[in-house]
Amino acid sequence: MKILNKYSLIIAATAALTTVTGCKKMLVEQPRSGLYPDYFTTAGGVQAAVTGVYQDLRGSGVGGFSGEGIVYAYDGTDENIPGGSAGTNPAIYGSYKGITSSNGPDITGLYVDINTLNGVFQNASLITDPTARTQFVAQAKFLRGFIYFWLVQMYGGVTATQKSGIPLHLTFNTQATSADEPAKLTDIYKTIIQDFTDAAAGLPNTITSSNPFSAAGIGKSATVATAKAYLAKAYLTRGYTEAKEATDFQQAADITASIITNKGTYGLDLWQDYYDAHKPANDYGKENMFAIDYGISDPLYSNYTQQSSGGFGINQLFVLARFNYVGPGVDNVAGIDAVPQKMGGSAGMVRDVYNGRPYIRLAPNKPYTMDVAFADQIHDTRYDATFQTFWICTNPNVTAGLKSDRVTSKGKLVATTSSIPPAGGALSAAPGQAASIVPMDGDTAILMPSADVTMARRDGFKGLIVTPKQFNSTIFPTVKKFDDPKRAGILDFSSRPIVMMRFSEVYLMNAEANYMLGNAANAAASLNVLRQRAAYRNTDDAALTAKNQFYVTAATMATANATNAAAMLLTPAQTALLAIPNNTTTTTTLCGMDLILEEYTRELYGDPRRWFDLVRTQQLVRRNQMYNTISGPNVQAYHARWPIPQTLINAVLSGPAYPQNNGY
Incomplete structure (x- = not known):
């Protein structure tokens, strides 16, 4: 397939000879194919190839996690709806109306990466240092497994009922080709499982200063536990498919149990406090297992250069689910709880570094996320740790709002003094000042309580109260777990890593695998570990x-x-659900998978993953129909695979035409 391979000769050479900035166009403007035969003959060349693939994961396409393309992992689920500024494609994928082969992500760059990794395997014997050879090949094996696993979950492979899927390339291509075909789902999963198995045999147990894929011991590239966790997830995912093998769920249960038992060997554990799992100081700590890095500038590990245009880093995750806190005013209006968002008055907020840049690409789907998953906000800390629900006044010039009688003044809001905005401007860090200052004083300008309030309460509150019945695609609690305190400017993106595998997910996978095996007690035990931590x-x-x-x-x-720890233990009624098999059709009764998926939400909300969780567990249609009024009426079983991108289909110019996935 010509488009998939025409750049593969130059990716590695330019990675070795230039500073990569993350823009693939820069990688292809000056071909250096003449240097390519020498490229893999040294450990440094092979390391640069692997580093180049890690660098590509930061791109903005499907295989990258810095751009807005990752909304495809959120939209069209029970958890989220497209935000008020989501644009065209997220609305299409959020409603399952109008999805075509031309409006999805482009995956060709991932096949360039796969070919680069295949080059590592073909030329590994040229590395004379056996230790280096083992480390480099193991990282390459993990990355190829990771990419193929990402792709197969989105597009699938050929089965008895599916005519298409992704192609499988396992040899190093040095010549462009215009022919390709989809691979069997069984073959794709065998490759993924073998890659993760091989990676686990050669990777280090922990990240140390001697690891060539870390920045002097900092970072979260793949380790033994990472490869094993993804191996467990591959078994777990395959277990639901037509390619399943009888031992898949047992393998997933056994591998995750082994990781938990040997957590000390791998430097893993849960923080006592759920808040700590998402603090910047712990980004490379014991609970985060694998991350896509943005803040480490190290030519051997990340080959990353801080982005000067639009931000300190290039990770855009933290801006996607932020509501525009500048817009709402402070007046009260009679009947405000009885109507959709109805607000007036002058805003109590100006945009500042701490509260960030609101993209409004995603919004919580209230009927499920707020009303079901995060319904308990007393015994369970995870709502408060996940969402920002109050904003301290940053506008010293706001006028006093009016009470509901439209005459009496509520009194002028007192702005924070933690950081002073310039005249007529927005808050930003002063020279030598900490970049993102937590406002510790001043009046609350906006409050989002978890229950309705009386008009008397509104009249006694100088700011604006927005209750849950007013949440919509534009106004909602902001996801705060990914905020970056190092940002120095309002338009800055984030330099924090995006964590792709957390230790808490190992417990969730263990619970899910045991549930599918019928081991309700084991499933409950793993869930209870996380639930009690959350108390x-x-x-x-x-x-x-x-x-x-x-x-x-x-x-x-x-x-x-x-008291809360006792309350968070699964009740007998909840435990009984774990004895009810996975129900993928009936929307009026619950089963154990509903309990497990709710726990996934509480533990991992905001991570780019929910669409994959619903597809894996065969709950995409049912739970959209249960909870999402936008996607529920349109979602169908074939939406568990995205359409094969038109760029891939168009690239096949000889032999049989590349087939499209069912339903598209």
Whole structure:
């Protein structure tokens, strides 16, 4: 297939000879194919090839996680709806109306990466240092497995009922070709499983300073545990498909149990406090297993250069699910709880570094995310740790709002003094000042409580109260887990890594595999570990929690945590659900998979993953129909595979035409 291979001769050479900025056009403007035969003859050349693939994962396409393309992993699910500024394609994929082979992501770059990795395998014997050879090949094996696993979950492979899927390329191509064909799903999964198995045999247990794919011991490239976790996930995913083997779920259960048992060997564990799992200081800590890095500038590990245009880093994840806090005013209007968002007055907020740049590409789907998954916001800390629900006034010039009688003044909001905005401007960091300053004083300009309030409460509150019945695609609690305190400018993106595998997911996979095996007790035990961890609060977290929400003080902390931990244990009714087999059709009754998927939401909401979770568990249609009024009426079983991109189909110019996936 010509388009998939015409750049493969030059990717590695330019990665070795130039500073890669992440723009693929820069990689193809000056072909250096004449240098390619010498490229893989040294350890440095092979390392540069692997580094180049890691670099490509930061791109903005399907295989990259920096751009807005990752909304495809969120839209069309029970968790999310397209945000008010989502644009055209997210709305299409969020509603399952109008999806075609031409409006999806382009995957050709991933096949360039696969060919580069195949070059590593073909030329590995040229590396004379056996230790280096083992490390480089193991990283390459992991990355090829990772890419193929990502692709097969989206597009599938040929089965008895499916006529198309992704192609499988396992040899190094040095000549362009215009022919290709989809591979059997069984063959694709065998490759993925073998790659992850081989990777686990050669990777290090932990990231150390001697690891060539870390920045002096910093970073989260693949380790033994990472490869094993993805191996377990591959078995788990295959177990639901036409390619399944009888031992798939047992393999997933056994591998995840082994990782948990040997967590000390791999430097893994859960933080006591769920808040800590998402703090920037812990990005490379014990709970994060594999990450796409953006903040490390190291030519051997990441080959990453900080982006000067539009931000400190290039990770855009943190801006996608932020509502525009500048727009709402502070007046009260009679009947505000009875109508969709109806607000007036002058805004209590100006845009500032701390509260960030609102893209409004994604919004929580309230009927499920708020009303079901995060319904318990007292015993469970994960709502408060995930969502920002209050905004401290940053506008010193806001006029006083009016009470519901439209005459009486509510009083002027007092702005924070943590950072002072320039005249007529927005807050940003002063020279030598910490970039993103937490506002610790001032009045609350916007509050989003978890329940309705009375008009008397609104009249007694100088800012604006937005209750859950007013949440929509434009106004909603902001996902705050990915905020970057190092950002120095309002338009900056993030330099934090995007975590692709967390240790908590190992427990969730273990619960899911045991559930599918009929081992309800084992499934419950793994879920309870996460649920009891989620009950823990400390006094530091109280500063980040809206005062209308539940929080602890030094005097109440011990008792509250003990009470909440007991309350978070699965009830007999919940445990009984785990004995009900996976129900993929009936929308009026619940099963154990509903319980598990709710736990996935609470633990991992905001990570680019939900569409894959629903597809894997065969719940895409049912749970969209249960909870999402936008996607539910249109979603069909064939939507569990995206259409083969037209760029791939057009590239096949000889032999049989490349077939499209069913339904498109």
